[in-house]
Amino acid sequence: MTPGFVAALMFGVLFAALVIRIPVAFALALACVLPLVLDPQLNLTVFMSAMFTSFNSFLLLAVPFFLLAANLMNTGGITDRLFNWTRSMVGHLPGSLAQINVVLSVLFAGVSGSSTADAASQAKLFINAQVKEGYDMSFSISITAVSAILAVIIPPSILMIVWGGVFNTSINQLYMAGVLPGLLLGGVQMAIVYAYAKIRHYPTYQRATFTEFLRTTVIAVPAMVTPGIIVGGKLLGWFTATESGCMAVLYAMFLAMVFYREVGWKELKSVLFDTGVFSAISLFCLGTASVFGWLLAYYKIPQSLIGFIAAYDFGPTTMGFIVAGVFLLVGCFLDAIPAIIIVGTVLQPMVAHSGMDPVHFGIVSITALAFGLITPPYGLCLLISCAAVDVKVVKVLKDVSIMLFPMLLVLASMILFPSVFLFLPRLVSAQ
Template sequence: MSGAILSSGQAAWMLFGAFFSLLLLRVPVSIALGLACLPPLIIEERLWPMILLQETFNGFNSFILIAVPFFLLAANLMNIGGITDRLVRFSRAIVGHLPGSLAQINVVLSIFFAGISGSSTADAASQSKIFIDAQRKEGYDDSFSVAITAVSAVLAVIIPPSILMIVWGGVLTVSIGGLFLAGVIPGLLIGLAQMATVHAYAKIRRYPTYERATLKEFVASFLVSVPALMTPFIIIGGKIFGWFTATEAACIAVLYAGALSILVYREMDLKGLRLAFSETGRLSAITLFCVGTASAFGWLLAYYKIPEAMLSGVIAWDMGPIATGFFIAFVFLVVGCFLDAIPAIIIVGTILQPMAEHAGMHPIHFAMVSIVSLAFGLVTPPYGLCLMISCAVAGIRITDALKDTMIMLVPMLAVLALLIVWPDMALLLPRLLEPDFLK
């Protein structure tokens, strides 16, 4: 940058070198991002260290990001208030007769849970406690149980409402309502791919199958689950029809989940309510602090024009939308292995956005390719947060579950490739239901 002591290349080496060095020393990602910002702020005459605090605060001082703790609170209220138990019962009535019944229920519950919580880590934590020990008792291999629980949990960041979609929309100025609609078809297709994988495993390994639910059992489980199943329709429908914003939708999800837990199902007491609030506060603090330090890191990237310098050669390749989509997916698949999804969106998403625009990718299509690619990082080492959670609950090493996890990712990669080649997978619902979201 003109007048700056450091060039774009020097600043990039300093920022990324410090960041990855701190990661190797096992410094938490959010703190590593903040500390990596300090050397340029100290060296550069026009900057000073207090900018780190200023930009960190600016990063999470956003009305849109208020939705993050509210969606986390809604997920915790669901788990403690008995809503999840009703959804398990209904899931069993739907797919309990398929091969590998308990694992099929695991996937279907993840689809339902994704439509309410928006948090894959909350999904992984709750479902690991519900399913891993139960599958172990029914003769499922530990590696398979952990793998399907972790892999199905990633649906929560793809099927709306998704915390990653909220962060993406706020940082890159993309319609959150459009992103919510765009995630429905890819998320359901990935869920079906996971169910097909479970079917194949169950046939090969002879996993148990339940009897088909009777019509009476199906209707009873459906009726008791209707209040819980209404949550995603309230959230997404209200956003589509303009009744409330994404943040207001999150608040309504909390009120609705609280009313179900306390007044309808009557399974939450004051102790459970206090636990839900304390767990939400802990997870929200971690998430939003990561958003703040990543924003400061991103501000320095913009100050030194590092994205332009990094992409100048790639843009010159003049790739079309499909080739660009595969390149973007590859970058996010690699980055997701080492970096949490939220800082990856703020840092890498802003770097790749000009490239996507140059190739003619629609902003919502670009967002969905990126978010789906980042979802893989939740189960791929060395980061793999959902896989780590599931392995911790099961009491096994990550390496023991890695083979089955990688096998389960293959059909999901096929869906990602289809999403890149066929943009209408993401754009069809926004175009049909609310064309204004595409503008």
């Protein structure tokens, strides 16, 4: 079978399955079955072999550990302490509760590494509370979903760990590459809230006193040590990415069960179960995507594409916009992890041919995929936020589109000015 025929067959089955609303992980599995059956040199045992090979990774153990740390934070009252601290910092700005929503997402991103975990926790905490204070429902859902995507851009990020494992790119440098884009996007979101608040006259809290700020800071300090353990330990070479996830879990467990005493053995059992279910879903999707990617490599489909692209001789900037456009489109239909394995594998040879820096390729791709978490029909963060208050997605698309436009300008600046966004990654070792 020719590479073109196999590519048409696999992607045709994949998109047909997605159209009839088969879950992504199972759609990927179905797309792999036909080539394995039709090719006399392959058989279905290859499917299981390739999938289990993808699971046999010490690095991927970081995924359930980061998710467990995030769940312990939410259940153990750590998020509540960060909420109070954030309120003392930005509660006096127009649209106070929405501003707190954004800043808390920035802080939570430093621990969880998962946008879906952030969206689930923030939706419960903020949406109805904002509506009760006079915010529009559409705005409340939109800002909650949009701010949640910061968790996969600001380190630590599960997507960065997967990217580093798949493409052998320095996770340290990817972590540092995510700092500036994450903070810029957070600042843009706060500016959006400010504009909405001024136009729609959203409420503003009284400025906290310096004493209140100090008190909430002291209470929040133990919780803020967690990002330092995860990111600092990795950058200093004390831990691997997986080991830093383990340390985050142990520290979050200490805070939740011993220091704040809000989690007992009964609650811990529930947290472990929820984390296990969510991790299984994510890793199963990664496994089927790995089989899909293995078949693409087996039939040399990426090499066929690079021959076509090489004729146009794209430079790094043009290639950056192509990468961003492809991942923005793919992110509307696929989960980020399988998109990295499937689409990233196809694009990587073309990116290398263009001369684009591999760390720049990684952070542009991850940021574009993060935007896919708020763009339908997939838009998982948007779906979670809407489901939390039983509102149809179509009712919030206008506000999401308004918020997304200035964020796309940040993505464009990342492509146009790579030296600015690669300054911090070049300061750390490529480990």
